[in-house]
Amino acid sequence: MADPQGFMKHNRQDFKKRPVADRLSDWREVYLDLEPKVRDQQVRTQATRCMDCGIPFCHSGTAGCPLGNLIPEWNDLVRRGDWESASDRLHATNNFPEFTGRLCPAPCEAACVLAISTDAGGAVAIKRVEETIADVSWENGYVQPSQATVTSGKRVAVVGSGPAGLAAAQQLTRAGHEVVVYERDDRLGGLLRYGIPEFKMEKKVLDRRLSQLRKEGTKFVTGCEVGVDITVEQLRAQFDAVVLAVGALRGRDDVATPGRELTGVHLAMDHLVPANRACEGDGASSISAEGKHVIIIGGGDTGADCYGTATRQGALSVTQLDQYPQPPSVRDDERSPWPVWPWILRTYPAHEEAGERKFAVAVKRFVGDDEGHVRQIELQKVRVEKDASGRRSVVPLSDDVEVLPADMVLLAIGFEGVEHMRLLDDLGISLTQRGTISCGSDWQTTAPGVFVCGDAHRGASLVVWAIAEGRSVANSVDKFLTGSSNLPSPVIPNLLPLAVV
Ligand SMILES: Cc1cc2nc3c(=O)[nH]c(=O)nc-3n(C[C@H](O)[C@H](O)[C@H](O)COP(=O)(O)OP(=O)(O)OC[C@H]3O[C@@H](n4cnc5c(N)ncnc54)[C@H](O)[C@@H]3O)c2cc1C
Ligand code: SF4
Incomplete structure (x- = not known):
């Protein structure tokens, strides 16, 4: 009580x-x-x-x-x-x-x-x-490896080692299946490793948990792109079930804005991955903000991570741009009543460190120097409108432009879904309109014995949803392999979030 x-x-x-x-x-x-x-x-x-x-x-x-x-x-x-x-x-x-x-x-x-x-x-x-x-x-040593007490003799391949793949793998290993996690990167963790910066979660926290999974018996193969380094035929021959936890890593680009082709304009992940690698000891970041005026386009979490990274790299200035107006600082009960996820201004620690945010603005064009390197942006005040069918358009409020210095521009405007990859072609899986992999009520895709979870199923989302889907897919795979399952299943597939993605 x-x-x-x-x-x-x-x-x-x-x-x-x-x-x-x-x-x-x-x-x-x-x-x-x-x-x-x-x-x-x-x-x-x-x-x-x-x-x-x-x-x-x-x-x-x-x-x-x-x-x-x-x-x-x-x-x-x-x-x-x-x-x-x-x-x-x-x-x-x-x-x-x-x-x-x-x-x-x-x-x-x-x-x-x-x-x-x-x-x-x-x-x-x-x-x-x-x-x-x-x-x-x-x-205090309360976290110990938890070994399965029975073995099923069944083998499961998990493709992708982000939080969804790791949760599915841990659940299935504990249920007595032999699980191999394949990861195309050289290190494990998916976005926990190469997307989310150390200042939000130090990698030792991830490594500590990975060591528990290893001791429980989950096997890991890194540097292996499934579909290329191990073919679908080999996968089918060696495993009784496959879990696709391949993420939704196809970054959205901004091809429409004049000057996008200039050197110095990058997708956010092109900045975050080498920055995370530098922290792992792989040498200086290939795309560093040091000594540069940095513009981040996109007001979300990925943009905030670029913001904190650029500040730590020694940027001269950091400015984050958002097309939408500044949200209120407290919940607006009309728009997002309790208990739903509120539409409010989210200020991350990175925003308190340096730089500034601008709302209700959009880049009209990127301006380069004679060598084709971005040096400025032209900014317009805008309003975002939606038509009856929900289609979004960004309308300039006037012809006035504000010019800002810009030696490095980072596009943090979201993800378009699962990357196109040979694995999916060879499995005969096509993507939905949202760029995700669809499944039935048992998380099974259109390819028999092949299941999906995490961002690959849901679209770019959150760690908590990735873990929840990984746990749930494990329940379905366990049932598929043995006829029943005691594993928990916290969420059902195809349940899209109301507000928090
Ligand atoms: C910059 C950034 C910051 C974020 N910050 C937060 C945050 O603070 N809080 C939060 O809750 N969420 C955050 N998220 C979202 C969160 O990281 C994701 O929702 C989560 O990682 C999804 O997990 P996943 O396992 O589905 O996919 P991922 O973590 O994307 O992992 C997919 C893995 O599959 C591998 N892979 C793909 N294809 C193959 C193949 N053919 N063979 C082998 N391996 C393959 C990839 O290399 C990758 O490692 C952030 C996302 C980004 C981009
Ligand atoms: S995992 Fe669940 S309990 Fe933990 S912070 Fe997220 S919503 Fe809250």
Whole structure:
């Protein structure tokens, strides 16, 4: 039973960030490494605020946690200081809580009953409780390899080692199947490795979890593009089922804006991947913002990651552009009523470090120098309109242009779906209009015995959804191989999000 007065005694408290100067001098996580005793006490106090609501909107449904994390249960266990039981309950629904605790935008917090009114002090800082349970679990050895007690004699290939592939692999290995994860990159982790910067989640957090998966028996093959380095025929001959967790990594380009062809205009991932590689010790980044005026086009998460990366690389200036107007700082109940994901201004730690954001603007053209290198952008004030069929158009408000210096332009305007790859052609799988891989109610694609999960199924989304889909696909594959399954299945396929992607 929760403390019924906890939220009246304590306000929401998030973790403190390191001073900006320290953050910019390295790539380490933004939040302060608190002394464990201080951290644990702060989080216990925060967990005390949970009201254990009759209907806990935070923990499931269209608005809360896609994994069905048992939030009120582990809040109460943390409040009492029973970290080991909290760890059990957390890991019962989430394979990688240290990833979501650091990276999740926390739809659970938006759906917390304490978030309805600011008078209640704000939502419980759920993701910090989650992160701390996970960290305490590792520190105290509560996280151990969990070996299968029976073996099925069945073999499963998982293609892609992002959070969806890793969650599916861990579940299926624990169910007794022999699982091999194939990854075309030289290192494992998908976007956790080469997309998301260290300052959001240090790679040692990922490596620690990968070592657990290895000890449990999951096998990994890196540097192997399935469909090319191992053919579909070989895959079919060697495995009883295949899980496609290949992500949705086809970056959206901006071919329409004059000057796109100039040197110095890049897709966001062309910047983030080498920056992450540099942190792995692979040598200086091939596309660095050092000494440059940087323009980031696109107001979302990927843009914010480019922002923090460019600042750390020593950019002269960083400006992030968004076509949409600046959202309000508090929830607009008409547009996004509680408990749905609110349309509000999201300020990431990177935005507090340097630079500026501009809203309701669009680039008219990129202007180059005699060598064909971008040097300026021309910016117009715009309004985004939608016609009756939902088609979007960006309308300039006048002919006036603002000129900004620009030595490097990063296009962070989203992803168009799964990359075109030989694997899909040879499996006879075609992409949907959204560029994703479709499946039936059992996550099976049009190719028999081939399943899909994560961004490849959903389109570019979130780590929490990737893990939830990885867990669910494992349940279906287990059933396909053995006739039944005890594995949990937190989400159903083809369930598109209402607001949080
Ligand atoms: C810059 C950036 C920042 C983000 N930040 C956040 C965040 O803070 N919080 C959050 O919740 N979400 C964030 N996301 C989204 C999140 O990273 C993704 O939703 C999640 O990683 C999807 O997981 P996945 O396993 O489906 O695919 P991915 O992580 O994309 O992994 C797919 C893997 O498949 C491999 N692959 C593809 N084809 C083949 C093949 N034929 N053979 C072998 N391997 C193959 C790829 O190399 C890749 O490693 C971010 C995304 C980006 C781009
Ligand atoms: S995974 Fe995300 S939504 Fe679920 S409890 Fe953690 S922070 Fe909240």
